[in-house]
Amino acid sequence: xxxxxFTLGGTIAxxxxxxxxxxxxxxxxxxxxLTAAVPGLAELGVTLDVQDVQAVPSGDLTFDQVLDVxxxxxxxxxxxxxxxxxxxxTDTLEETAYLVDLVWPHPEPFVLTGAMRNPTLxxxxxxANLLAAARVAxxxxxxxxxxxxxxxxxxxxxRRVRKAHSTSTAAFTSPNVGPIGHVIEGAVRVLAxxxxxxxxxxxxxxxxxxxxxxxxxxxxxxxDGALLAGLADTHQGxxxxxxxxxxxxxxxxxxxxxxxxxxPVVLTSRxxxxxxxxxxxxxxxxxxxxxxRGLINxxxxxxxKARVLLRLLLATGADPKAVAAGFAEHG
Ligand code: ASP
Numbered sequence: 575x576x577x578x579x580f581t582l583g584g585t586i587a588x589x590x591x592x593x594x595x596x597x598x599x600x601x602x603x604x605x606x607x608l609t610a611a612v613p614g615l616a617e618l619g620v621t622l623d624v625q626d627v628q629a630v631p632s633g634d635l636t637f638d639q640v641l642d643v644x645x646x647x648x649x650x651x652x653x654x655x656x657x658x659x660x661x662x663x664t665d666t667l668e669e670t671a672y673l674v675d676l677v678w679p680h681p682e683p684f685v686l687t688g689a690m691r692n693p694t695l696x697x698x699x700x701x702a703n704l705l706a707a708a709r710v711a712x713x714x715x716x717x718x719x720x721x722x723x724x725x726x727x728x729x730x731x732x733r734r735v736r737k738a739h740s741t742s743t744a745a746f747t748s749p750n751v752g753p754i755g756h757v758i759e760g761a762v763r764v765l766a767x768x769x770x771x772x773x774x775x776x777x778x779x780x781x782x783x784x785x786x787x788x789x790x791x792x793x794x795x796x797x798d799g800a801l802l803a804g805l806a807d808t809h810q811g812x813x814x815x816x817x818x819x820x821x822x823x824x825x826x827x828x829x830x831x832x833x834x835x836x837x838p839v840v841l842t843s844r845x846x847x848x849x850x851x852x853x854x855x856x857x858x859x860x861x862x863x864x865x866x867r868g869l870i871n872x873x874x875x876x877x878x879k880a881r882v883l884l885r886l887l888l889a890t891g892a893d894p895k896a897v898a899a900g901f902a903e904h905g
Contacts, residue, residue: 576621577657577711578650580643581605583629584663586689586700599692601629608661611693612701614760620712623655632663632670632688637783637885640670641776644677647684657683657711661704664688664737664745667723671732672879675721676886676904679773683716686732687724690743699726699743706757713762719754720770729755731768733904736846736876749847750874771903777889786810788885790877792844793822799829806836811884811897813840814869815877820850820861827859831867838888838897841865842872842880849874870898873905880905 581587587608588599605624609615615622627643628635647658662670671686678684687707689700707724710716721732725746734748748754755764777783788811791802805812812833816822820841822830833839841864843850851861852871865871872880880901887900 575619575712576623576655577659577708578647578655579605579609579622579624579708580646580658580660581608581624581626581629582632582635582639582643582660582662584632584661584665584688585692586661586663586687586703587629588692588694590694599694601631603693604629605661608700608704612705615705615708618705618708618712620708622659622708623650630663632666635662635666635670637673637889640673641677644674644684644776647678648680651680651682655682657713657716658685659704659707659711660684660686661700661707662686662688664690664725667746668735668737669878669882671721671723671735673882673886675732675770676774676883677776678720681718683711683713683719684721685711685716685724686721690725690741690745697743702727709757709760710755710762715755715762715764719764719768722754724757727757728753729757729762729764733768733770733879738846774886774900775890777886777891782889782891783885786885786889788813788881788888790815790881792877793817793826797823797826799823799826802826802829802833806833809837810888811838811840813842813872813877813881813884815842815844816850816864818843818845819848819854820864820871821855821857822859822864824858827863827867830864830869834868838884838894839869840872840880840884840901841869842875842877844877846876870901871905872901875901875905
């Protein structure tokens with residue numbers, strides 16, 4: 575039984591730079607180094623076919639690179655891999671995992687993992703996370719669940735997971751649902767099955783994504799929206815992270831309404847959990863007012879995931895109606 579392992583760098587693959595006296599770590603470890611450092615991996619009965627793709631901090635990853643990995647993973651599955659593991663930095667993992675989940679068409683599990691503590695520290699979590707990820711990728715119980723994020727022996731649905739702490743080894747949480755499963759004494763236990771809409775089309779990477787810029791704007795107290803001037807000339811879409819259930823200062827409502835007349839503008843909540851509402855508040859700048867002005871309701875999607883979905887939809891040529899339908903289905 576084989577699992578395809580793609581490595582993309584990140585803390586899990588970082589070590590002290592050779593000859594450096596500063597004590598900082600850089601991307602340096604290969605897939606062979608990572609797998610060699612995992613006690614119990616060899617005894618799993620799973621062959622890991624390693625492909626070292628990138629060695630970068632995850633803040634340097636692009637949609638194109640992630641979609642290239644998806645294509646390579648599809649080829650690996652067609653060649654007989656029972657599942658896929660990707661190691662990468664944790665900083666953007668909640669976004670890359672969702673991008674993968676939106677397009678992954680196979681029943682084979684696509685598992686993303688990383689580490690919060692690098693291998694030079696006492697108690698690095700990378701080896702345990704890689705072992706758990708390999709177990710999940712090879713598990714029958716994880717088939718059909720799409721992209722999964724596995725850290726700390728917890729299994730999270732890509733669609734719901736957030737990085738909610740900057741340093742804790744328990745940084746990954748799914749605020750609206752909790753983990754959908756656990757790895758317990760080496761056994762993969764799935765406790766809830768996420769609903770997954772049909773996979774979206776993959777854009778022709780280089781052309782379509784390069785021409786599709788989606789901005790993310792977080793609303794704040796006493797915000798006059800000056801930063802939004804001219805945005806529709808440089809961007810093809812906008813995600814607004816509003817207050818609470820999807821509100822903005824009343825002065826911003828016409829600004830956002832004017833933008834929504836030119837590009838898709840998606841309304842989300844900056845709170846980190848819960849949904850934006852649809853029909854409760856009526857003031858200027860409330861969710862009903864903004865929807866009347868043409869903003870699209872992002873539902874339960876957090877701002878980062880909404881941005882991933884909007885960029886993917888726009889890059890595949892979705893018109894405003896199709897964008898609204900996409901958020902109605904995925905949000
Ligand atoms: N800054 C690092 C990165 O995202 C953190 C990590 O790997 O967890 O690559």
